[in-house]
Structure formats: structure tokens, C-alpha cells
Amino acid sequence: PGQDAVWKDAYLRYIQNFEWKINSQIDEYVSDYGMDTQAAADMRAMIQYGLIYIDDDDIPELYIEYPIDPPYQEARIITCYDGRLIDSGDEYEWSSCEYIEGSGLCYGEFDQMSLYRSGVYKLKNGKWQMLGSGSGQGDSFPYFEWNGAEVTSYEEIERNINAIYDMERSGECGKDMSVFDLIKLIYPDAELTFDNQEYYSAEND
Secondary structure, three states: OHHHHHEEEEEEEEHHHHHHHHHHHHHHHHOOOOOHHHHHHHHOOOOOOEEEOOOOOOOEEEEEEEEEEOOOEEEEEEEEEOOOOEEHHOOOOOOOEEEOOOOEEEEEEEEEEEEEEEEEEEEOEEEEEEEEEEEOOOOOOOEEEEEEEEOOOOHHHHHHHHHHHHHOOEEEEOOEOOHHHHHHHOOOOOOEEEEOOOEEEEEEO
């Protein structure tokens, strides 16, 4: 198969598995907390996809944002290299991301409760490398660190980030597509079949 067919088929399989898992988790969350169907619909609306070009090859990366424990969310970037899928979520936890197109550089943030973490990452030849990361604990005993060493403030973390990542060139990862919009973009001729109006399968001849 051609290069386009390889990454498209790989992303389609990933999306199918991901959608099944995240919708199952949402169902469990709603059931555990006695929430109504509107709450479930609101959580599903938080699942957003996008195709972006972080590195300089012709294969786009797949960006996903999704709820984990509202109002908190997670984000991950999937890339296809040499026929293999590499999932940033296997190594890093992000709540949101930005990137500089074509540079291989990505800026990720993780923000939950009083814990905050941000870092700069490099995608090259299908591998992620962390170039620098800082974190802060904003409770009664604030603590800040950069690459494992204590620093004085969050502002110092920001200065270190800006030294290795150009925020002025940075842009938000596209996240304006539903799963169905994404599949139609990847496979315009795909046939989508619905199961209980929540789960789907996609077939492409």
C-alpha cells in the first residue's frame, strides 16, 4: 500500500479503539456519579480531533483532546512513522498542547488541582524527546522545579521555556473536528454505521 493508505488505515484503527474506550469510560463515569444523559452528551462534546503537521514530513499528526474528570481534560498526539503508531500519551501527560508547524517542536501543559507542569518536546523520526520541563505545586507550600532542580518561581520556569521555544511562532493544535468529521476528512468515501447512536464502525473498501 502507498504511504497515504498506511497512515490513514493506522489512524482509523486507532480512532475506532480510542472512541470505544473513551465512550465506555464516560458511561462508567456518568453511572458512578448518578449523572443524567445531558452530562454524558456534554462530556462527549469535549472529545475533539485535529490533524496537524509538527515535523517536516508529509504525514500529519493526529491531535486529540478528551475529558478525564470534568472539568479536567487530557491531550495526546499520535504520529505514524515507518508504518508504526507512536502515542505521546504513552510517555507524557498533557492537558493541552501547542506546536510550531514543521519544526518538530511541541509545548505541552498539564494542569490539575494544584499541580501544574509544562514542557517543550521534540518529535523526530517517530520519537519524542523532552527538551525541558518545569512544574509547580501551588498549595500552601509552593514548590517549583525545572528539569528536576528547584527554582524560585513559575516566572523562572517561563523564562526557561521561552529560551528553547518561540511562543510567538506557536499555534494551538487544531481541535475543531468531531470523530465523524475527522473520518470523513481522512476517508471521504467511508461508510459510517451507528450503534446505539454512540459508537460507530467505519468501513472503507
